[in-house]
Amino acid sequence: MAKPQDAVRYWLFKTEPDAFSFDDLIACPGHTDTWDGIRNYQARNFMRDDMAVGDQVFIYHSRIKEPAIVGTAEITSDARPDETALDADEKYFDPKSAEKGESRWVLRDVTARGRLASPVTLSSLRNHPELAELPLLQKGQRLSIQPVPPVCWQYILGLTELRPLS
DNA sequence: GCCAACGTTGGC
DNA sequence: GCCAACGTTGGC
Numbered sequence: 001m002a003k004p005q006d007a008v009r010y011w012l013f014k015t016e017p018d019a020f021s022f023d024d025l026i027a028c029p030g031h032t033d034t035w036d037g038i039r040n041y042q043a044r045n046f047m048r049d050d051m052a053v054g055d056q057v058f059i060y061h062s063r064i065k066e067p068a069i070v071g072t073a074e075i076t077s078d079a080r081p082d083e084t085a086l087d088a089d090e091k092y093f094d095p096k097s098a099e100k101g102e103s104r105w106v107l108r109d110v111t112a113r114g115r116l117a118s119p120v121t122l123s124s125l126r127n128h129p130e131l132a133e134l135p136l137l138q139k140g141q142r143l144s145i146q147p148v149p150p151v152c153w154q155y156i157l158g159l160t161e162l163r164p165l166s
Numbered sequence: 167g168c169c170a171a172c173g174t175t176g177g178c
Numbered sequence: 179g180c181c182a183a184c185g186t187t188g189g190c
Contacts, residue, residue: 014187014188016188039186040173041173042173062187062188062189063187063188063189065190067188067189122189139171140170140171140172141171141172142171142172142173142186142187142188142189143187144187
């Protein structure tokens with residue numbers, strides 16, 4: 001019997017598609033890119049401490065007319081320092097990290113795995129009492145990286161077809 | 167574009 | 179260490 005810490009975990013990553021969309025991730029070599037720019041301690045701690053290679057991720061498009069989960073991805077690297085925090089030309093430059101010469105933020109590689117046949121919108125998620133525990137649906141939450149309870153992961157995948165990428 | 171919710175900063 | 183001011187997020 002697998003120990004709990006060996007279990008695959010599930011996550012939800014938000015992104016604003018105008019800045020970086022699921023299709024942008026797919027367009028990367030090997031469907032893989034670094035998930036950088038996380039500048040919130042709780043989100044960082046999830047990424048640094050609680051994820052493992054092989055964990056599964058919903059990619060969620062935020063700040064658009066119909067926010068929605070659009071695809072899945074997989075964590076494909078360990079955490080490493082997010083050096084974009086040290087570069088004053090970067091959007092997510094962090095003066096405090098630069099001052100120390102050491103980034104306090106981390107990133108991981110993420111690889112796109114499958115596209116949802118139809119996006120599962122935020123408003124549709126709210127229609128399912130089975131998803132009451134999903135952090136995304138809690139009032140006032142705005143973490144860009146959130147855990148997804150395994151039961152919710154399975155339930156959401158049951159709402160539409162997942163088409164694996166070649 | 168508005169604004170509620172929430173996180174961070176910095177003076178004291 | 180408190181907390182007011184400020185900045186950001188993200189649904190609507």
